[in-house]
Each structure stands twice: as C-alpha cells, then as structure tokens.
Amino acid sequence: MLGLLTRAESDRLRVVLVSTRNPLNIGAAARAMSNFGLRQLRVVNPYAPAFREARSAVGASSVLAQAEIFETVANAVADCTLVVGTSAIRTRHLHHSVRGPKDAAQLIRRRLRSSRVALLFGSEKFGLSNDDLSYCHWLLRIPTHEDNLSMNLAQAVAVCLYELIRDTKVWPAAGKLPPASAAEVERLTTILLDALHASGFLDLRRVSDSEQRIRRLVRRLHLPARDAVIWLGIFRQIAWKLGSAERQKA
Amino acid sequence: MLGLLTRAESDRLRVVLVSTRNPLNIGAAARAMSNFGLRQLRVVNPYAPAFREARSAVGASSVLAQAEIFETVANAVADCTLVVGTSAIRTRHLHHSVRGPKDAAQLIRRRLRSSRVALLFGSEKFGLSNDDLSYCHWLLRIPTHEDNLSMNLAQAVAVCLYELIRDTKVWPAAGKLPPASAAEVERLTTILLDALHASGFLDLRRVSDSEQRIRRLVRRLHLPARDAVIWLGIFRQIAWKLGSAERQKA
Numbered sequence: 001m002l003g004l005l006t007r008a009e010s011d012r013l014r015v016v017l018v019s020t021r022n023p024l025n026i027g028a029a030a031r032a033m034s035n036f037g038l039r040q041l042r043v044v045n046p047y048a049p050a051f052r053e054a055r056s057a058v059g060a061s062s063v064l065a066q067a068e069i070f071e072t073v074a075n076a077v078a079d080c081t082l083v084v085g086t087s088a089i090r091t092r093h094l095h096h097s098v099r100g101p102k103d104a105a106q107l108i109r110r111r112l113r114s115s116r117v118a119l120l121f122g123s124e125k126f127g128l129s130n131d132d133l134s135y136c137h138w139l140l141r142i143p144t145h146e147d148n149l150s151m152n153l154a155q156a157v158a159v160c161l162y163e164l165i166r167d168t169k170v171w172p173a174a175g176k177l178p179p180a181s182a183a184e185v186e187r188l189t190t191i192l193l194d195a196l197h198a199s200g201f202l203d204l205r206r207v208s209d210s211e212q213r214i215r216r217l218v219r220r221l222h223l224p225a226r227d228a229v230i231w232l233g234i235f236r237q238i239a240w241k242l243g244s245a246e247r248q249k250a
Numbered sequence: 251m252l253g254l255l256t257r258a259e260s261d262r263l264r265v266v267l268v269s270t271r272n273p274l275n276i277g278a279a280a281r282a283m284s285n286f287g288l289r290q291l292r293v294v295n296p297y298a299p300a301f302r303e304a305r306s307a308v309g310a311s312s313v314l315a316q317a318e319i320f321e322t323v324a325n326a327v328a329d330c331t332l333v334v335g336t337s338a339i340r341t342r343h344l345h346h347s348v349r350g351p352k353d354a355a356q357l358i359r360r361r362l363r364s365s366r367v368a369l370l371f372g373s374e375k376f377g378l379s380n381d382d383l384s385y386c387h388w389l390l391r392i393p394t395h396e397d398n399l400s401m402n403l404a405q406a407v408a409v410c411l412y413e414l415i416r417d418t419k420v421w422p423a424a425g426k427l428p429p430a431s432a433a434e435v436e437r438l439t440t441i442l443l444d445a446l447h448a449s450g451f452l453d454l455r456r457v458s459d460s461e462q463r464i465r466r467l468v469r470r471l472h473l474p475a476r477d478a479v480i481w482l483g484i485f486r487q488i489a490w491k492l493g494s495a496e497r498q499k500a
Contacts, residue, residue: 145287
C-alpha cells in the first residue's frame with residue numbers, strides 16, 4: 001500500500017497517451033502505472049498496429065488490457081476537471097504556465113481527492129500539438145539538461161508518476177468549490193465561440209489560431225462547476241439573441 | 251544548467267549497469283543520464299551483442315559512446331567511496347539497510363561534493379546478485395506497488411537520477427500573471443450587465459439582487475489583467491451588436 005493516494009484517488013487519475021507510435025512505449029508506460037498503483041490508461045488516436053502489438057505482448061499488464069481508446073483529446077479528458085499537459089520544451093509555451101513536477105504533483109494530488117485529473121503525454125517525435133495543449137490548464141515540465149532536453153516517453157511517464165506517489169505528506173483540503181469538468185468547459189467554449197462569431201468579434205480579429213486562443217482563455221478561468229452553469233446560460237442567451245437578430249435582418 | 255550538482259559533482263557519479271541484457275535498456279539508461287546532465291556510465295559484463303548494438307544505434311548519445319566496460323563489479327566501483335545498489339525486492343536484504351529514493355539522494359549528493367559514488371543497477375531478470383550486493387554500502391528501493399514491484403530497468407534509472415537532481419533546480423514561481431485591478435473588473439462587470447440586459451438574460455431571471463450576483467460572479471473569475479482586457483473586448487462587441495440589433499428593430 002502506497003501511503004498517499006487512496007485507491008479511489010489513484011483511480012481518478014487518467015494517464016492519457018496522445019498519438020503514441022511505439023508499442024514498447026505504450027507497454028512501458030502501462031508498466032510504470034502498475035508499478036505506482038495506477039490503473040486508468042487512455043490512448044488517443046494511437047498508431048493502430050502499435051497499440052494492437054502492445055496489447056497482445058506477452059505479459060501485457062491488466063492496465064493495458066483495460067486501456068480505453070479515444071479518437072480525440074476532447075473526449076479523453078471530458079470527465080476530468082483538471083487537464084495537465086507534459087512538455088520538454090522551454091520556450092514554446094507562451095500561453096500556459098509551466099510547473100515543475102514537485103509543484104505539479106501537489107496540485108494534482110489535491111485535485112484527485114475530489115475529482116478526476118488527466119495527465120497528457122504527446123507523441124515521441126512531436127510531443128503535444130498546440131491543439132492538444134489548448135485543452136490543458138497548465139503544463140508540467142521535468143527539468144532536463146540543456147544538452148538533451150527530451151526524455152524517452154515511458155521514462156517521462158515513470159518520473160511523473162513517481163513524483164505523484166513520492167511524498168507522503170497529507171494536504172489539507174482546500175475547501176474550494178467543485179470544479180467544472182472538461183466537458184462542461186468545452187460546452188461553454190463552444191457556445192462562446194458561437195456568440196463570438198455571431199457578434200463579429202472573431203471576424204474583427206482574424207488570426208489563424210483564434211479558436212485555440214479562446215479555448216485557453218476559458219480554461220484560464222478555472223471555473224467551479226456551479227459558475228460554469230451560469231456562464232453557459234449567459235452565453236446561450238446571448239448567442240440566441242444574436243442569432244435572432246440575424247434572423248430578423250434576413 | 252541544473253543547479254545544485256556542479257559539473258564536477260555530477261561527473262563523480264558513476265551509473266553502473268551490471269549484466270544488462272537488452273540493448274534498448276542500455277540506450278534508454280544512457281538517454282536518461284544525459285537528460286539529467288550525467289555522463290559517467292559503466293557497464294559490467296554486458297551481454298556483448300546487446301552492448302555493441304546499443305552503442306551503434308542511430309542517435310546513440312555521447313554518454314554511451316564514452317561508456318567504460320568492466321569485467322567485474324569490484325573493478326567498476328574501485329574508485330568510489332560510496333556504492334549504492336538498487337533493488338525492487340523487500341524481503342531479501344537482511345544484510346543491508348534499505349533507503350527510499352529521497353533519503354538516498356540526499357546522502358549521495360552529500361558524498362558527491364567530495365568523492366565518487368557508484369549507483370548499481372542489476373540485470374532485467376534477476377537484479378543484483380548477492381555477490382554484486384556485497385560491494386554495496388546500502389540499498390536504494392523505489393517504493394512500488396505490491397501488485398507489480400519490479401520496474402523496467404531504464405525507468406528505474408530515470409526515477410533514481412531524477413530524484414538526484416530533483417531539488418537542484420530552482421523553479422520560477424508558477425508564473426502568476428498580474429491580476430486585474432478592481433477598476434478593470436468593475437468596467438467588465440458594467441459592460442457584461444449591459445450585454446445581459448440587451449440579451450434578455452436578466453429579465454428572464456428576475457431576482458432583486460441580480461446585479462450583485464453578476465458582480466460576485468465576475469470577481470470569482472480572479473482574472474489576470476491581460477485576460478480582463480480580452481473579456482472586456484468580447485463583451486463590448488457583444489453589447490454593441492445586441493444594441494445595433496435593437497436599433498434596427500426600432
């Protein structure tokens with residue numbers, strides 16, 4: 001029995017492998033999970049032969065056998081209230097705050113007490129795409145040496161999960177409101193985008209990644225579930241009204 | 251530059267792989283070393299074809315190229331003043347004290363200030379033999395789950411080395427953005443209320459303190475100044491569009 005995370009808490013963590021190519025890495029990631037008492041593996045858009053091979057490997061763990069497959073990051077993180085991306089790169093992430101493993105693990109453990117957390121790992125070659133990252137609240141970066149910043153995928157998984165179970169300190173409940181799930185936040189994003197299109201806001205500020213910018217903007221709100229419902233109602237009404245104005249003009 | 255271990259200190263650590271069979275593991279161990287700024291790899295009695303294969307792999311690191319080969323553990327650790335074995339097994343080590351990674355890393359770092367330390371990893375299948383262990387001062391054990399105690403070799407290397415450098419890097423405070431001023435938040439509240447009136451949202455939910463509710467809702471967002479400007483732009487555009495629809499109807 002590993003001290004800190006209860007069974008219920010560790011089952012709230014989803015390790016999400018996005019576009020992984022190498023079956024050995026999927027298998028090794030699953031092994032690290034079972035080493036550290038974690039069970040919920042999700043794979044998004046895996047290279048299909050790789051995933052079949054990993055699953056059918058001799059000694060493939062029950063973690064791998066029970067892994068769930070998703071077509072999109074949005075679906076894979078939909079039931080989570082905190083979505084954390086991992087990245088080796090130092091300079092690219094102007095849009096996200098980046099935390100070291102220690103701080104990150106603290107925040108993740110705290111959240112796991114009451115709700116689900118997704119920890120995302122990108123492909124071996126490219127990491128997480130900007131689109132993948134737009135679903136993340138913040139990023140975790142393992143401090144690596146400038147001579148060789150990029151870790152092997154399965155080793156990065158092992159280090160992150162180790163950090164999660166490393167400390168046996170008990171953290172006081174933060175007494176915060178239950179946070180909105182990723183699905184709720186995404187619903188809000190969608191209706192906000194509708195309203196922004198209808199209002200002309202996005203047309204006035206033409207940039208190629210405007211949807212990603214809005215998605216990140218909404219995630220940075222860190223909405224409690226209760227408030228997400230209110231904002232959803234607000235933007236529904238606004239979008240409806242803007243649409244009805246359009247209909248009247250037509 | 252990873253803070254606490256100086257170049258001289260990190261060059262005093264020898265990672266010693268004993269009787270490793272799988273070339274991928276040797277390569278991955280070398281990669282983890284270079285990720286964490288370590289250079290001195292020693293291999294004892296490697297399965298020769300495996301080692302040749304690992305060394306000649308495309309992208310094999312300089313760590314691997316410079317690895318030294320020894321025939322015995324005794325020779326591989328001869329210049330070290332502290333020899334630490336790694337092990338997954340809980341019960342076997344009657345003769346050694348066993349430390350967790352945290353305590354172990356502290357002691358190793360302290361020793362590296364003045365002299366050389368060897369960190370030994372055994373073969374994938376059998377770990378370190380009793381003979382190998384007899385060269386060790388004490389053992390390091392990563393706390394793994396009883397369902398699956400044994401880690402992949404290269405992942406164990408990564409976790410041990412990560413723990414060694416874990417506290418060495420000072421992380422910048424998690425990049426909190428400067429918060430919006432009360433005046434900015436109030437400006438946003440005002441324009442949001444305009445939009446809510448124009449959209450009919452407030453008329454549908456008649457309560458005496460609706461303005462206060464909206465004011466609190468906006469404050470709970472804890473907006474950074476940068477994002478407050480964006481939301482202000484969004485609601486200005488929405489309010490303008492809703493207003494112009496009203497004007498067209500009139």
